[in-house]
Amino acid sequence: xxxxxxxxxxxxxxxxxxxxxxxxxxxxxxxxxxxxxxxxxxxxxxxxxxxxxxxxxxxxxxxxxxxxxxxxxxxxxxxxxxxxxxxxxxxxxxxxxxxxxxxxxxxxxxxxxxxxxxxxxxxxxxxxxxxxxxxxxxxxxxxxxxxxxxxxxxxxxxxxxxx
Amino acid sequence: xxxxxxxxxxxxxxxxxxxxxxxxxxxxxxxxxxxxxxxxxxxxxxxxxxxxxxxxxxxxxxxxxxxxxxxxxxxxxxxxxxxxxxxxxxxxxxxxxxxxxxxxxxxxxxxxxxxx
Numbered sequence: 001x002x003x004x005x006x007x008x009x010x011x012x013x014x015x016x017x018x019x020x021x022x023x024x025x026x027x028x029x030x031x032x033x034x035x036x037x038x039x040x041x042x043x044x045x046x047x048x049x050x051x052x053x054x055x056x057x058x059x060x061x062x063x064x065x066x067x068x069x070x071x072x073x074x075x076x077x078x079x080x081x082x083x084x085x086x087x088x089x090x091x092x093x094x095x096x097x098x099x100x101x102x103x104x105x106x107x108x109x110x111x112x113x114x115x116x117x118x119x120x121x122x123x124x125x126x127x128x129x130x131x132x133x134x135x136x137x138x139x140x141x142x143x144x145x146x147x148x149x150x151x152x153x154x155x156x157x158x159x160x161x162x163x
Numbered sequence: 164x165x166x167x168x169x170x171x172x173x174x175x176x177x178x179x180x181x182x183x184x185x186x187x188x189x190x191x192x193x194x195x196x197x198x199x200x201x202x203x204x205x206x207x208x209x210x211x212x213x214x215x216x217x218x219x220x221x222x223x224x225x226x227x228x229x230x231x232x233x234x235x236x237x238x239x240x241x242x243x244x245x246x247x248x249x250x251x252x253x254x255x256x257x258x259x260x261x262x263x264x265x266x267x268x269x270x271x272x273x274x275x276x277x278x279x
Contacts, residue, residue, distance in 0.1 A: 002263050002264060002266070002267040003260055003263055006256055006260075008249065008252040008253075008256065009252075010248035010249050010252060011181055011187045011190070011191070011248075013248065013252075015252055015255050015256060015259065017256070017259045017260070017263065019263045019266070019267070021267065021270055023270050023273065027270065027273060028270065030273075031266060031269055031270060037269055040265070040269045041262060041265035041266045041268070041269045042262065044261065045265075127259065127263075129255065129259070134177055134247065134248060134251065137248075137251040137252070137255065138251060140255065140258075141251055141254040141255065
């Protein structure tokens, strides 16, 4: 199991997920630093992410879009607030308007990532996400459920097509 | 679409209520059962009136319930309201677990040894 610990703070609206990997921190770091690797895990399956801008410096932006099963594109953004390779990074992420500008009506998440070398090799990664209001979390969860539903429908289509 | 359980007005009230450390502590203290306002008053270096104001904010947000018993006011946390935040964090936990499963798969695809 990758995830070794999950802490939820209902007062501070914070989620802290700890995971462990056999690879060294430098290799784990590449999954954040390399946009081609990042786009392989950020979005749900059948919602592939395409990263178009990836300025991996403090203050730098990521622009990306996810493509749904019906071809609809959902653009999103990140802004890196700190980067300390290969140990720590922090960023805010949200959704964009079709123009590419951040959509202020959509939920934003602040995420802090820390990597630690484990004794005997491997890496422990702690991902801490914080939301500002319950409404932000509601919206994000609602969107995730929409993605999940569309995915389920897409799979049903595939099964029907195989007939 | 998803049924959103809290109205935007209610969400604002809840967020405002939980933005204060004393109020968060009251919510936590009163999870175990009813506490009198005077007992709460002994927990904090603030006046009884200030405690009553905090309780009123929490009550408006639906986070605690209050009833009178003689000369005392008893406060208890409304666990359904607290579970709202907990339920949302459960869903976001699933999102991150799925994401980290994919993270591990991408990592496993890498040739062992030097990072590229």
